[in-house]
Amino acid sequence: MAEIDVFDGHNDAVQFIAEYTSSGRDFLSRSESGHLDLPRAREGGLAGGLFALHAGPERQPENDLIITGNGYEVIYAETVDPLHARRQIEAQRLALEILIRRSDGRMRMAVDVEEIAAARAEGAFAVVLHMEGAEAVDGEFDYLHRLHAAGLRSLGPVWSRPNIFGSGVPFAYPRSPDTGPGLTEIGKELVRTCNRLGIMIDLSHLNEKGFWDVAALSHAPLVVTHGCAHAICPSTRNLTDRQLDAIRDSDGVIGFNLSVNDVRADGHLKDDTPLEAVARHIDYLVNRVGEDRVALGSDFDGAVIPRAIKDASGLPLLFDAMRNLGFDTQGLAKFAFDNWLRVFGLTWKNSPSS
DSSP states (O other): OOSSOEEEEEEOGGGGBTTTOTTOBOTTSOOSSSSOOHHHHHHHTEEEEEEEEOOOOSSOOSSOEEEOSSSEEEOOOOOOOHHHHHHHHHHHHHHHHHHHHHTTTSEEEOOSHHHHHHHHHTTOEEEEEEEESOTTOOTTOHHHHHHHHTTEEEEESOOSSEETTEEBOOOEESOOSOOSOOOOHHHHHHHHHHHHHTOEEBOTTBOHHHHHHHHHHOSSOOEEEEEOBTTTSOOTTSBOHHHHHHHHHTTOEEEEOOOHHHHSTTOOOOTTOOHHHHHHHHHHHHHHHOTTSEEEOOOBTSSOOOTTTOSGGGHHHHHHHHHHTTOOHHHHHIIIIIHHHHHHHHHHTOOOOO
């Protein structure tokens, strides 16, 4: 048994479950592929997490990765057709509902802090619905309201590509996250609508101008479900110190991303990244924004993570590395679980208004 309960701010496991794809794995059985299933979650102390719904393009671009003299850049993915996106999102949402029913109480959909806490106390795994990229949302927000009624509690307006709401930040290193225009006018209305509904706005994959647009508009704490520090790893996906300060000042949270190319100072996609380096990166964030504002946002099943962790069952090794660096029991508990529930309570308590 792991000694620390964990709530994870981001995973892409829905893309790989058997209920969604015929070649997928049974989330209820232990697998050696990927990072996450229920048995390995339990071995690692995971008691719940944000499960990302995400729509991919109809055609994957060819040769989209360009290796530069000192780094890399990824060609912008094309904008996804809204109807195509909605079909994928609905299929993923229904697949997750079927999985939860099939779990016979071992997994539960949670829509508020009390339900997460109750699931934890009763030994059930809490699933919170998140959507990464709002391509499926229409301009009148009817589908957003439907998703909220179905349990959606977290939304990233963009992934790393443009849509009608704003511009995602393309993957590149070394480069600033200031890569283009911010939110569109309808993107700003999306922020206001999420505030009214009490949907948490995820700033992951949003470029710097978009980040500041949300900061100027939103009444909720600023949240990045999976990101790292640009000062350590100058990837476009990572946050500048000024952005981190804004998260701190809003009493928000940054979920620490285990993706090695955003953790390592050299930006390399190498899974031999030492856990000491991972813990030092977390320590930088904590020193910048405070121990109440850094949590785990693993990006399981969506990234290359350190080989020493391997999958969800290896999370206790990360906590050991953090202990060795001086994190105490209280600090570990905040990082692993408490900080997410704190920011959920500040965000989800908002009730819809007309």
